[in-house]
Amino acid sequence: MTDTPLARWERHNGVVLAVASLVFLAAYAVLVLGHGLPGAVQTLCLALALAAWAVFLVDYVARWHLSGQRWLRFIRTHWLDTLVLLLPLLRPVRIVQTYEAVQRRQNEPRLSLHARVIAYAGLSVTLLGFAASLALYQQEHAAPDADIRTYGDAVWFTCTTLSTVGYGDLAPVTPIGRLVAVGVMACGLALLGAVTGSFSSWLLQVFAREGERDAERPPGNSPGAFDGKDGQA
Incomplete structure (x- = not known):
């Protein structure tokens, strides 16, 4: 270390x-x-x-x-x-570094890599969504012809944007509000990619371990094999 x-x-x-x-x-x-x-x-x-x-x-x-x-x-x-x-x-959003700092004191993490990626992504989405909705509401609620008038509107827009759904029913009209929206879009894509990639990697590892166990198992002990003496599995 x-x-x-x-x-x-x-x-x-x-x-x-x-x-x-x-x-x-x-x-x-x-x-x-x-x-x-x-x-x-x-x-x-x-x-x-x-x-x-x-x-x-x-x-x-x-x-x-x-x-x-x-x-x-x-x-x-x-x-x-x-x-x-x-x-x-x-x-x-960088609060997630606190976990790493604590784990470095103990020389090893308590969670696996895939669990840490999912936990960090979930915490980052929550904190980022809260901060972005506050910034959007501050910039948009008093703007002329604004769609985002209430904090609930800001939360809804942030959630749909972070999840990459983007219904299009609400949209920012101020320059800073649109800049915040672009940042939320980029973060949503990055976090979704990180979680999807980590989950896919975990599934591949599980399937690989299952394949190794099947290859090491004797033919007579493989699932579905039948005993020739009594005709039962």
Whole structure:
């Protein structure tokens, strides 16, 4: 197992980043949906969101410092981390890294690879769908001629888009709303492909093991074989 300063940092800060991600998502949800809340509550949620983003910034700078790379090279090689820092709504999706950080402390995962892929995909879809529906509702509900007027509309559009169904009954009209929709489409295709591929690989492994057991079984013990003395299986 790699024991560089950067690897140690990533192993031990996973829980902190996961908590900060949930705090940011919860604070953002209250700011978007809590129209009638007192100003003090909204100010508190804004402060919590900014504090969570500050944690993301500290983690990003620390990772750059520990990597020993030049600034531009680090940005190129860690473009996803840079994107998540600039678009913190994507940060909650990386909560799945917390499981990996905990398992790396124990040197081995408790779930098989296929189970982890399905679990990660399910958690990612839930968090991504929630974050995307919030962003869509924030951008669309007050736009002229908007189809997405309520948060329920935003959730419905996000679900149909993530599942690659796309009924077409609702559509975003704002530029940012359409950009969010494109991101949801891409993530839905990627997650669907990951789950489908993992499930297919698992089935192939099961069939391969069954074939190996059938090949190793003596002919007289194969399923459906009959005993010639009494004519019974």
